[in-house]
Amino acid sequence: MSTTDGGPWWKSAVIYQVYPRSFADSDGDGIGDIDGIRSRLGHLRDLGIDAIWMSPWYPSPMADAGYDVADFRDIDPVFGTLAGAEALIEEAHRVGIRMIVDIVPNHISSEHPWFKAALASPAAKERDYFWFRPGRGENGDEMPTDWRGEFGGTTWTRTPDGMWYLHLFTPEQPDLNWDHPDVRAEFESILRFWFDRGVDGIRIDSAALLFKDGDLPEVREGEPHPFHDLDEVHDVYRAWRRVSDSYDGDRALIGEVWMPEVERFAKYLRPDELHAAFNFDFLGCAWDPALMRQCVDRTLDAHRAVGAPATWVLSNHDVTRHVTRYGREDTTFSFENNLDGVPVDLELGTRRARAAALLSLSLPGATYIYQGEELGLWENENIPPSSYQDPMWARRGHSRDGCRVPLPWSGDEPPFGFSAAQPWLPQPAEWKDLTVQAQTGDPTSMLELYREAIRLRRDEPGLHRPSFGWLDVHPQVLAFCRGAHFACVVNMSGAPITLPDHETSLLASGPLDGDRLPPDTAVWLRLQ
């Protein structure tokens, strides 16, 4: 499992997110599982990825699709067994793919033994592992704060003994008290549990939320936020870094850090903290040359300052798929600006998504691919609300289920080889043209574009160097070189442009018109 530039793998890897419920189902219950993933590892090997990031697979009541963990040291029966997980880690390693597991430190499931013990008795030591507080008002029947939850809605639930507990997400996800040494010790032990099983990295869920201001002030403009990005969190990641550094083989810590202020974001990536963090600035950026260019500059500057690799993320299991985003008039993404139901031009979105694939795979750093992105899947906006499972739906009127629909593998109709049964979320009939089977061998398909781009990324020396420089081609064109002999050009102007001087065109996201690059098309060039 060597890397192209000789540096640690996580600096330049192509990392593929597997959402286990929706990857492949081996036992016919309509929900994906570990044996399904094992049976389809060949797809990931052929795609050429370096690592898998596995969304949570632990025992869970699934109040938030597994991000409500009841036991971090086992596997939910719906996904398989711990032995199956160990076999997958080994089989992935055998085909040169590293494994990253998802750890959720901010909260656990209300079914976790700790929370059950805390609820059972106010005297239990586990009470202090959470945020139990008396209510306000004469009878204590008003919540301790008016904090809004991360999914919208309130953040406190009252227990039968009259106390309230804090949950920044759903009531089934009580927040842990990171001021308590037992909580810290437990998570370090969980990290070791998975590192001992050979995993190569940890994705850290909601990484900036762990600490809360114990005085419980309200959220006020211009004042320090009571639960976002408190300074104490850095001590935890320093301790985690000591754990990961104590293992051989470059184990990596990758944070989910949603943070508009770049300087604060970069603090998580100081040399003794996390190795990398997801770049949501890029994910949310509009398909606009000036804004994209600023975003790339901001990203590279912030990471350079702390010596960390940039990451490039277009989609994940929480956000509207980018084929859909890029096919709308407003191409930005944010949870606050819900564009559900806004008209989409899927043909345009697909063309831009193809160009975005070449962009994100040629910028310096690591690139993340969310499962199905390599097939050009779009958001399924036609799921009947009665089938929604996402707890965000009830709180915010937006469901993330549209990007979590099971993958189409083969055949002409649902379930497209995903399962022998009806999948847990409906697949669009039009995906018959987007199955792995239908796209394999078709040089114009999204899948073959990804395969070829990842292959070239390995072979092209320019893409192994950290060097990066903008090229002046046209004000509405994003063009940059990597070293003296490689360039990527993305035409975001509405009209064809003439390509800069080059020796050969290595790969284009759509047909070129002689020496002209059509709009919403990208090309990789070898320069003279």
Ligand code: GLC
């Ligand atoms: C992260 C996950 C998301 C989950 C939330 C709460 O943002 O990506 O899916 O709902 O944390 O754990």
